[in-house]
Amino acid sequence: MASDGTPDPYADPLVFGQRLQILRTRRGITREQLGGLLGFTGSWVKGVESGRLKTPKLEIILRIAEILRVADLADLTGSQTVHVDLFVGPGHPRLAAVKAAVDAYPVRSEHEAPPVAHLRARLDRAWAARHRSPHHREVVGSLLPDLIRDCQAAVRQSDGAGQRRAAQAVLSETYALCQFFVAYQPDAALLWRVAERCLIAAQESEDARAIGVAAWLAGQAHRDSGPAHFGAADAVNLESLEYLMPLLPDAPDEVLAVAGALTFEAGYTAARRTETGTAWRYWDQARAMAERLPADYYDPITSFSRAIMGAHAVTVAVELHAGSESVRQAAAADADTIRSRPRRARHRIEEARGYQLDGQPDVALATLDKAYEAAPETIKYNGYAKRIVLEETESKNPARRRRASELAVKMGVLAA
Template sequence: MRNDATPDPHAEQVAFGQRLKILRNRRGYSREALGGLMGRSMSWVKGIETGRRGVPPMEVILQLAEVLRVRDLADLTGVSVPIDLFTGPGHARLPAVKAAVDAFPLGSPVQAPPAAHLAARLAAAWSARHTSPHHRDVVGGLLPDLIRDAQAAVRQADRAADRRAAQALLSEVYSLAQFFVAYQPDAALLWRVAERGMIAAQESEDPHTIGIAAWLTAQAHRDSGPQHFDAADHVTDEALRFLDPLLPDATDEVRAIAGALRFEAGYTAARRGESGTAWRHWDAARAVADRLPAAYFHPVTSFSRAIMGAHAVTIAVELHAGGESVRQAARADAATIPSRPRRARHRIEEARGFHLDGQPDVALATLAQAHEAAPETIRYNGYAKRIILEEAESRVPDRRRRASELAVRLGILAA
């Protein structure tokens, strides 16, 4: 029995409207705010919550799930649905990665490899992540040994400088692990990885490493929902306050991570619906990108000149501005993004924009392009799944067929 006065949205007797009100309040949205994000009025929200309106159709339920960051449709419907929109399937390599993270040995007899050898393996792992269409499978196979060896390197370092260098490598290994663990069904593991990466980064005293860890930690906070946006902003602001004085004499890597953090601030502002602040941060990030070499591409964040068009699409989509999303998509060139998963992510953001703009056929075609670039990216993306599930119920037969085929390819529906 619950010991507070908050109703449990999973309780069977709670009606749809009551569930919606509970989830809206938990996210900190007013009726007016939720209505605005849905393109509806405050009275529309009130009508559903009070039961004056009936349960909306599935496409509206899926849109509500996106806006409220609902991770299981049962939270809204009260009926167990065999898909968790914002958590992907557990990857076959997840148990081995989890075991390596959880082991955290103190007296292992494993001999640490030379730092240069470990750094080369880590660079190869990042390269594999960007070039392989099945990047989670490849990275998941490499991570257990990388985690074990990086931990050993920290334990066995004799000099302070060597230990700091080993901590930087360990932090970056945890950063790679966070990419693998993200959107899989183990939130506690994600936070262990994020926090250990941040601690190792601070121990390294390396600005670039600290920036990467802060970038990923801010994302983890933001993806946890609106009640964590302030925490995301705090991490971003602290990291930029640390990095900004170093930028006049910084390397391209440090400049790039500062630019990536500035975009993250804009991303969070867009999630809040703060258009002016979001675009102001995007402008600041673009100014940083313009000072980087034309062909530069950050190996962790993908920050570069080429990525700024994709970032503009993301800002517009998160602001639920369909027309602006499509305009920004027309300006962005996905072909210039060398990373397969990042290119797929951009295609998904474009699809969201087309869907917001009332172009579902173009959205589905764009999602097919995302699947071609990196199947393991779209398979773990809740927004892509929402669009596909909605259009699988379309009244247009050809659209319904194409959406259903995509759903089968993603493993959402059985063949």
């Protein structure tokens, strides 16, 4: 029995339909919502949950797992032979050290904190290293523990309100970098702890940029928690935009960029709700903000820029389940203009989702190969990529099945 009183989906003898009902209810999704996202009706979902209809094929099970963001496929199927982490990665080797640095509660300073300018330079180098590296979690995970400890010490040892606010801004951005590392790893509580500390430090800094970045990441955490949390995602995004909007006429590029990123996030959440008009309206507003930035500007945290808007258009179309529009937007987007390797890999995954929606599985797999080339540590932690690959390992086409299986082995989804 779970802490909220609902049955544990691991417990026997629960069958597929019962597990589906439990997991769907926990995500706050109605039968009609789930059925609509799958291309079925609420009555069909009820039939599966009640056992009146048989267990769906693997393709549908994987789509259900994607919608419900089921961490382990065995939670849904009940079979202990199909442990596949979808939206939770395997746990990076450096996770324990990062977690220890976050969890520490130092009340005394055992060493003199570096100057804020020095911390700022280290943080900038860390972001740059993340964007350059195909193994970005390894790079970031090696830098974070010392950076977190030094930034915390800088806040404690601040001399005066101004210095303390500056230190809080750097600490907030360090937690933002940490959230990128922690996301999709098997410690949801740690993710939320980091997100909340990022918000608190940003508020204490009174820095518009830091406040916007913290809100941008918190909104994503809420949105990725499922439909029951979409309202919280909207509240964080839109309230932060309301705070930033009066500043924009004279704002530096970095503040305008974070406002643009927040605007797109509101559209992303609308797309998850399948609110087509609202999603594209926010995308249009974000594009207008991007056009106010210099042509070569690329935000080191949000990736917001003119170059990213094509990738964002693909994401909106995919979340709206518009296959042909996704492919059209993918053809118009230029992945090579995305400077960040992990962000470029993420875009390739979104393109692959579009091709899969459009009934082009071979192109989808080829696109996932490109994602793997750009950043293996991105695709290995991405549930959408895993779903596509697993689905195609069951293909009736031998060549496609072999290609999918080879990619699944590289991703660590299947054993060699």
